[in-house]
Amino acid sequence: MRTIDWVDGAVELVDQTLLPGKCVMLRIHTVEELVDAIRRLAVRGAPALGVAGALGVVLADGDLAAIAALRAARPTAVNLAWGVDRAAAHLSGGREAVLAAALRVRDDDIAACRAMGERGADLLEGDRLRIMTVCNTGGLAAVERGTALGVVQTLHERGRLAEVLALETRPLLQGARLTTWELARMGAPHRLIADSAGPYLLAKGQVDAVLIGADRIAANGDTANKIGSYALALGAERAGVPFVVVAPESTIDPATPSGEHIEIEDRGAEEIVTIGGTRLAPEGTRALNPAFDVTPHDLITAIVTDQRVIRP
Structure with a gap:
C-alpha cells in the first residue's frame, strides 16, 4: 500500500x-x-x-x-x-x-526507504534484537516501508527481530494508532508502552537499540524529531544503548547550522487538553505543545541515510 x-x-x-x-x-x-x-x-x-x-x-x-x-x-x-x-x-x-x-x-x-532499511539492518549487530521507537516512521510516514520502521521491517524479514517497544507518542498517539497498526500488518512482534516508560526500560536493559526518524537534521548533526525523542536519547546514552536516526539525505539541511536554529512548531493547546474529542483538562487551561524536540548530535550513535552512515 x-x-x-x-x-x-x-x-x-x-x-x-x-x-x-x-x-x-x-x-x-x-x-x-x-x-x-x-x-x-x-x-x-x-x-x-x-x-x-x-x-x-x-x-x-x-x-x-x-x-x-x-x-x-x-x-x-x-x-x-x-x-x-x-x-x-x-x-x-x-x-x-x-x-x-x-x-x-x-x-x-x-x-531511498528500501536502501535505509538495508543499511540500518546491516549497521545493527546481533540477532533477536529488541528495538524501541517513537512516533510513526513506517510506510505511513513515507510512500512505502518508511525510515526507522523500514529498518525494523528489514530486520523482521531477515529473522533478526525479537520485539518492538513502541512509545504511544502523546499528544496525538501516532505510536499507539499508527505504528502498532503497521507492525501488526507486517506480523512483527510488538508491545505498546507509555512515553514516560521509555527511559526506564532502557535503564533496565530491555532494549538493544533505539531507532527514530527525523524531520530536520542540522549541518552539525543535531536532529529534530517528534517530542519525546530527546528523552530517549538521554536514556540510551546513560544505558549504553545505540541511538540511531534513520532519515533520507533530503532531511539533512546544510543551511541550518545547528539545532538551536530549527524552528519548532507549537500546535496549540487543543491537542493537549483534549483527546479524541474528550476534554481532559478544565476549560481555560493553557498549554505548551511543541510538536518536536532536538537531540544534540553528541547523543546520536549514527545517522543512517539512503546513501551513507554518518557518525556524529
Whole structure:
C-alpha cells in the first residue's frame, strides 16, 4: 500500500487521522485541500511530506502564491519545502515537466526507504534484537516501508527481530494508532508502552537499540524529531544503548547550522487538553505543545541515510 500517490490527475493519500479505525483514501484536487490535509496531519512524516509538496506543485498549476502557501504549511519538516522546490524548479517546462519531477521525488523516496532499511539492518549487530521507537516512521510516514520502521521491517524479514517497544507518542498517539497498526500488518512482534516508560526500560536493559526518524537534521548533526525523542536519547546514552536516526539525505539541511536554529512548531493547546474529542483538562487551561524536540548530535550513535552512515 502506498501512503501517497498521483492517481488519475489527483493526489491520493491515506487519511491518517482516521486510523486505526478506518483506512480511507482521500482524493486531493487543489492546493488548499492539500494544505489542509498537511496541517491536520492527514498526511505526515518527513518523506511523505516531501512527496506531498512535490505533487502539490502539480496541483498549483503555476500559481506561485499557492506554491508558497504549500511550502510554509509546516515549518519544522524540511522535506516539505525540499519537495516543493524540487518540483517548482521545472515550472518553466510546463505541467508535464513538473509532474515528471514530482513522480521522480515519489520514486526516489521508495528507493531511498528500501536502501535505509538495508543499511540500518546491516549497521545493527546481533540477532533477536529488541528495538524501541517513537512516533510513526513506517510506510505511513513515507510512500512505502518508511525510515526507522523500514529498518525494523528489514530486520523482521531477515529473522533478526525479537520485539518492538513502541512509545504511544502523546499528544496525538501516532505510536499507539499508527505504528502498532503497521507492525501488526507486517506480523512483527510488538508491545505498546507509555512515553514516560521509555527511559526506564532502557535503564533496565530491555532494549538493544533505539531507532527514530527525523524531520530536520542540522549541518552539525543535531536532529529534530517528534517530542519525546530527546528523552530517549538521554536514556540510551546513560544505558549504553545505540541511538540511531534513520532519515533520507533530503532531511539533512546544510543551511541550518545547528539545532538551536530549527524552528519548532507549537500546535496549540487543543491537542493537549483534549483527546479524541474528550476534554481532559478544565476549560481555560493553557498549554505548551511543541510538536518536536532536538537531540544534540553528541547523543546520536549514527545517522543512517539512503546513501551513507554518518557518525556524529
